[in-house]
Amino acid sequence: MPQCVFLEAGFLGVMLFGLNRVGPKLHFFATLMVATGTLISATWILSANSWMQTPAGFAINDAGQFIPVDWWRIVFNPSFPYRLVHMVLAAYLTTAFVVGACGAWHLIRRTAPRRARKMFSMAMWMAAIVAPIQIFAGDMHGLNTLEHQPAKVMAMEGHYQSHPDGAPLILLGIPNSTDKRVDYAIEVPKLSSLILKHDLNAPLAGLDTIPEELHPPVSVVFWSFRVMVGLGFAMLGIGLWSLWCRYRGTLESNVWLHRAAIVMGPAGFVAVLAGWVTTEVGRQPYTVYGHLLTANSVAPIAAPAVAASLIAFIAVYFFVFGAGTFYILRLMARLPRDPMPDLDEGPLRSSGIMPGLATHGATHTNIQGGRHGV
Numbered sequence: 001m002p003q004c005v006f007l008e009a010g011f012l013g014v015m016l017f018g019l020n021r022v023g024p025k026l027h028f029f030a031t032l033m034v035a036t037g038t039l040i041s042a043t044w045i046l047s048a049n050s051w052m053q054t055p056a057g058f059a060i061n062d063a064g065q066f067i068p069v070d071w072w073r074i075v076f077n078p079s080f081p082y083r084l085v086h087m088v089l090a091a092y093l094t095t096a097f098v099v100g101a102c103g104a105w106h107l108i109r110r111t112a113p114r115r116a117r118k119m120f121s122m123a124m125w126m127a128a129i130v131a132p133i134q135i136f137a138g139d140m141h142g143l144n145t146l147e148h149q150p151a152k153v154m155a156m157e158g159h160y161q162s163h164p165d166g167a168p169l170i171l172l173g174i175p176n177s178t179d180k181r182v183d184y185a186i187e188v189p190k191l192s193s194l195i196l197k198h199d200l201n202a203p204l205a206g207l208d209t210i211p212e213e214l215h216p217p218v219s220v221v222f223w224s225f226r227v228m229v230g231l232g233f234a235m236l237g238i239g240l241w242s243l244w245c246r247y248r249g250t251l252e253s254n255v256w257l258h259r260a261a262i263v264m265g266p267a268g269f270v271a272v273l274a275g276w277v278t279t280e281v282g283r284q285p286y287t288v289y290g291h292l293l294t295a296n297s298v299a300p301i302a303a304p305a306v307a308a309s310l311i312a313f314i315a316v317y318f319f320v321f322g323a324g325t326f327y328i329l330r331l332m333a334r335l336p337r338d339p340m341p342d343l344d345e346g347p348l349r350s351s352g353i354m355p356g357l358a359t360h361g362a363t364h365t366n367i368q369g370g371r372h373g374v
Contacts (some may be wrong), residue, residue: 015030052289056070057074083279086134097123101266103116108255120258135232138229152282155217156225158185158218160218163203166199166200166204167196171186172226224277
């Protein structure tokens with residue numbers, strides 16, 4: 001496994017720093033290898049995490065240890081396929097909106113229009129195609145969670161009480177775990193039953209059917225779920241908006257769409273984090289759902305040792321992710337370079353002005369109605 005990590009890191013270095021050193025073909029191959037390695041890593045990480053959510057293929061010996069019995073059932077546990085698809089699609093959407101924001105930024109500034117148009121168009125195709133698929137995949141994942149982790153869904157929906165004649169969909173509100181209700185709730189009657197059971201009048205159990213000590217932290221799960229879903233529908237909105245602009249022929253000129261794409265640039269990261277918060281906090285109070293409480297899985301390590309390792313992790317990750325974020329932002333702000341002449345910049349070349357020069361200071365290329373002006 002360490003060899004695979006180093007191999008992936010090597011290809012990542014070629015992808016980030018090697019375009020002008022190894023040529024486009026080898027650079028593209030390195031990019032494919034990074035994508036493949038990341039997908040393989042995600043598969044095993046999600047399999048392990050999914051097993052803690054929906055454990056299968058194991059036995060517990062007299063010492064209380066989990067013993068593997070069927071590795072196929074362990075790896076391909078009940079929630080793994082749904083969570084893998086949901087996470088991979090989330091990664092595609094996250095990447096699409098980062099690329100789209102970068103392309104939109106250069107379209108607004110009118111820098112390197114040929115590359116910026118290609119970046120923005122490809123990103124918007126990804127958003128328009130993947131966002132509705134992701135919403136469908138998320139719905140299927142939610143039904144799987146209702147089957148295997150009903151308490152998590154109850155917390156996500158804010159259902160403190162059972163609803164025998166159809167449960168409402170609570171859009172917004174303030175969970176009140178003391179009085180077991182959602183204060184100031186804005187809700188749609190019976191819509192939750194329709195979504196989760198495909199029947200307006202289907203009964204849905206609430207947290208009142210579960211011992212209180214086994215309730216997950218409702219407020220955290222309730223709000224993180226809404227952040228994730230809200231951003232998901234916002235991504236869908238951007239994708240549909242881009243299709244309309246593409247149909248009207250204004251995809252590359254609609255400044256409001258470009259501004260919205262820039263604002264939505266980090267949305268994928270926020271949605272992914274909110275989704276993981278929903279998953280992990282919603283699993284509480286269990287480490288292995290239904291079998292091992294978090295309180296019983298604490299290691300016998302002194303608090304100072306835990307604090308030292310935690311501080312070390314924070315320092316290292318802050319440096320690594322800080323440096324990576326700084327580099328990526330610098331890379332996004334740099335003018336996209338194209339070895340082929342840009343058709344929009346032909347007159348600038350013929351007049352002896354280099355295309356990049358027109359993008360600095362107050363001098364810009366303005367393309368309107370087929371005429372070029374500087």
